[in-house]
Structures are given as C-alpha cells and as structure tokens.
Amino acid sequence: YTHDIYPVKRGEEDMPKGSNQKLKLYHLAQIMLENTDDDHYITMPEIMSALEAYEVTADRRTISADLKDLEALGIEVEGEPVGGGYRYHVVERPFELPELKLLVDAIQSSKFITERKTNALIRKLEKLVSKYEAMKLQRQVYVSGRIKTMNESIYYTVDTIHNAISENRKIRFQYFQWNVKKEMELRHDGAYYHISPWGLSWDAENYYLIGYDSEAGKIKHYRVDKMLRLQMSDEKREGKEHFKKLDMADYAKKSFGMFGGREEKVKLLVENTLAGVIIDRFGKDIMLIPSDEEHFTVNVDVHVSTQFFGWIISLGERVKILGPEEVVAQMKEEIQRLARQYS
Numbered sequence: 001y002t003h004d005i006y007p008v009k010r011g012e013e014d015m016p017k018g019s020n021q022k023l024k025l026y027h028l029a030q031i032m033l034e035n036t037d038d039d040h041y042i043t044m045p046e047i048m049s050a051l052e053a054y055e056v057t058a059d060r061r062t063i064s065a066d067l068k069d070l071e072a073l074g075i076e077v078e079g080e081p082v083g084g085g086y087r088y089h090v091v092e093r094p095f096e097l098p099e100l101k102l103l104v105d106a107i108q109s110s111k112f113i114t115e116r117k118t119n120a121l122i123r124k125l126e127k128l129v130s131k132y133e134a135m136k137l138q139r140q141v142y143v144s145g146r147i148k149t150m151n152e153s154i155y156y157t158v159d160t161i162h163n164a165i166s167e168n169r170k171i172r173f174q175y176f177q178w179n180v181k182k183e184m185e186l187r188h189d190g191a192y193y194h195i196s197p198w199g200l201s202w203d204a205e206n207y208y209l210i211g212y213d214s215e216a217g218k219i220k221h222y223r224v225d226k227m228l229r230l231q232m233s234d235e236k237r238e239g240k241e242h243f244k245k246l247d248m249a250d251y252a253k254k255s256f257g258m259f260g261g262r263e264e265k266v267k268l269l270v271e272n273t274l275a276g277v278i279i280d281r282f283g284k285d286i287m288l289i290p291s292d293e294e295h296f297t298v299n300v301d302v303h304v305s306t307q308f309f310g311w312i313i314s315l316g317e318r319v320k321i322l323g324p325e326e327v328v329a330q331m332k333e334e335i336q337r338l339a340r341q342y343s
Contacts, residue, residue, distance in 0.1 A: 027054040028066050029075055036089035037130040041080075043087050090130075097133050100125050104137050112207040112225045114152055154207070154225045161197050161209060161224070164232045170196050171211075173230035175222060186228075193222070196237035200224070212239025219243070264304050266327055269297055271318035297322065309334045 031050045035042050042050075044060055051058055058066070067077045067088060074094075079086045095103075107113060107121050126134035157173075164171045172192045179185045195211040198219075202208075207224040219242055270278055272294055278286070288296045302308050309331055312319055321331050 021056060023054070024051065024056045024058060025066055025069060025073075027051060027056055028063070029070055029073060032067075032070065032075065032077060032088070032090050033093075034131050037093075037133055038089065038091070040130060040132050041082075041087035041089045043082075044085055047088070093128065095128050097129060097136065100128060100137060110207075112154055114154070116152070117155055153228070153230075157224055157227050157230050158200070158207065160230050160232060161200060164197050164237075165199070167232070168237050170194060170233040170235045170237055171230055172233050173227040176226055176228055184228075194233065194235075195220070195222070196239050198237070198239065198243045212237070212242055214238045262304050263301060264324065264327055265299055265301050266304070266324070267297060267299050267322040269295055269320045269322050271295055274315060274318050277315070304330065306334065313338075 028047070028051065031047060032042070035050070044063065047063055048058065048060075051063075067079070070077055076091050077088050078091045079088045103125060104122055107118055107125075110118075113121070122137070126137055129137070161171060172194050174190060175187045175193055176184045177187055193213075194215075195209070195213055197209055197211045199210045200207060201210055201221070208221045209224055209227070210219065210221050212218075213220045219239070268278075269291060270288075275288060275296070278288070278298055278300075282298075282300050286298055286300060288298050291297050304327055312321060312331065313335075321328050
C-alpha cells in the first residue's frame with residue numbers, strides 16, 4: 001500500500017457528517033471490491049463521490065487511513081501515483097477469475113442443481129469479483145434450456161445427508177419416479193426408505209447417495225434429486241464393515257450409469273485406438289496386454305448390467321467381451337433381445 005499525502009483543504013476537517021457514517025468502512029469496501037480489479041482503478045475524488053451516494057462524507061486523510069484499515073478485513077488496496085494524485089485498486093482477491101469460471105461452469109453443467117438455484121449461486125459468485133469481471137462470468141452462463149432437475153429441495157437434501165454422515169445417523173426419505181403423465185410417482189407405495197448414508201457420488205451429471213440398506217443387507221445407491229421429505233433418524237448408522245472394504249471412487253467407476261449388477265472381472269479385446277477410452281473409464285492402474293499389432297486385452301472389474309452391455313455396444317466392433325463365458329452368454333442374449341425388439 002502506497003500512502004498518499006494531500007494538503008487538507010480549508011474547511012475539509014469541518015465537513016458535515018453524513019447519516020451513514022458508522023457504515024463508512026463497509027461502504028468503502030463495497031466500492032473498492034465492486035469497482036476495481038487488476039485492470040480498473042478508482043481515484044480519490046471518485047471514492048468520495050461514491051461514498052456521498054451512500055450519504056457518507058469523509059476527507060482525503062481519513063479515506064487514506066480507511067483504505068489501509070481494509071487490510072484488517074482481508075482486502076488489500078494498492079495505490080499508485082497518477083497525475084497530481086493517486087489511483088487505487090484491490091489486489092489478491094480470495095478467488096481469481098479463472099477459478100470462478102471453473103466454479104460457474106461446474107454449477108451450470110450440474111443436472112442435479114435446479115435452474116433457479118443455479119442462477120442464484122452464480123449471482124453470489126459474481127459478487128466475489130468486480131463488476132467488470134462479473135460481466136466475463138455472465139458471458140459463460142448458458143442456463144436457459146439446460147436439462148435440470150425439478151426437485152427444488154435437493155439443495156437442502158444434500159446438506160441433511162452430510163449432517164447425518166457427520167452425526168453417524170440414519171436417514172429416512174421417500175423415493176419417486178416420473179410416470180408417463182410427467183407426474184411424481186412414489187415408489188414402494190410411498191413407504192419410507194430407512195438407509196445408513198456413507199457417502200455421495202457424482203456420476204454422469206447426477207448426484208447419488210451411497211448407503212447401506214440394513215433390511216436387504218447390502219450397499220445401494222439412490223438419485224438424490226429423486227428423494228422427498230428426507231429427515232435424519234434417531235438410529236445410528238449400520239454397515240460400517242461393508243464400507244471399510246468399499247472404495248467410493250472405485251464403486252462409481254465399476255457401475256455404469258450407477259446401475260447395479262453382479263461384480264465380475266471381465267476380459268475385453270480392445271482396438272489400440274480405444275486405449276484412451278479404457279484408461280478414462282478404468283484408470284491408469286489397469287494393465288493393457290498386447291494381443292496383436294492392432295489390439296490389446298484388458299481385465300476390468302465391472303458391475304454387469306444392461307448399461308455395461310450398452311456401453312460395449314456403443315463402441316462397436318472395436319471392443320469384444322472375451323470372458324467369462326457367463327458374461328459372453330449374457331451379451332449374446334442382450335444382442336438377441338435387441339434384434340427381436342427391432343425385427
């Protein structure tokens with residue numbers, strides 16, 4: 001911070017007090033954060049004029065001291081000489097513009113956040129930068145027409161789930177699906193699911209709860225945006241021994257579209273051109289074994305489901321299931337079913 005020295009004009013020390021003097025430092029912070037950044041500065045007369053709009057009066061000396069006091073609030077102001085005076089701007093904000101662009105993109109592209117909440121969150125992020133940089137964030141936002149969840153309560157559902165996990169308690173909720181009339185239809189005739197929550201997973205643009213169903217005695221997952229009337233239970237969570245063995249990221253990787261199924265180690269014959277697709281899906285720790293000049297084989301752990309077979313089919317003749325025989329037979333059945341469906 002470079003301190004400027006100005007001669008005090010006659011009568012400046014006797015300036016009448018504005019009606020909002022107690023809020024002077026707050027309004028000064030607002031002015032600096034909104035109007036300045038690395039490329040935009042504000043002069044002392046402009047600061048005084050902006051404060052007057054808030055019915056705050058101050059002389060140059062006190063404003064200079066106040067600018068330095070903003071450092072105590074985590075707002076660092078830098079001044080540099082220009083002409084016969086100084087110009088000022090805020091430096092080192094908590095978030096840089098590229099970081100906020102990433103956050104905006106993530107929020108905008110998330111199906112599980114409603115359009116209304118998306119716009120509200122982005123408006124809050126815009127307050128972390130100057131009005132000039134906020135315009136650059138706005139140009140990145142293309143929310144209208146984006147397929148978004150219609151469950152407005154999801155924002156608070158996620159918070160309740162996190163609280164239940166931290167307090168080691170079960171949760172109760174109703175679960176719904178959409179019918180052909182585009183109406184919410186409660187599953188299990190509206191009966192409440194009583195689940196021990198152990199984690200949340202983001203897969204294929206959807207948010208899933210990974211939890212333990214004590215009645216079924218196994219791990220299950222649920223779309224968070226399809227939960228209704230969720231509340232914490234007084235009962236302690238169960239299934240800890242199951243989750244000690246569970247790698248959450250690994251669970252999502254094996255579940256195609258988060259569809260359940262029996263876990264199998266499947267051997268694939270893959271064309272070399274799809275090496276990147278296989279690595280993106282299963283990670284770099286898998287072993288790609290050359291089969292011939294154009295193909296390799298790979299053993300992967302997957303939850304065998306129609307979604308998995310659909311993924312294999314989508315890759316065409318460049319991927320083939322080699323084993324185990326039971327999975328190959330299931331694949332043939334799925335192909336025959338599709339042939340019958342479209343015959």
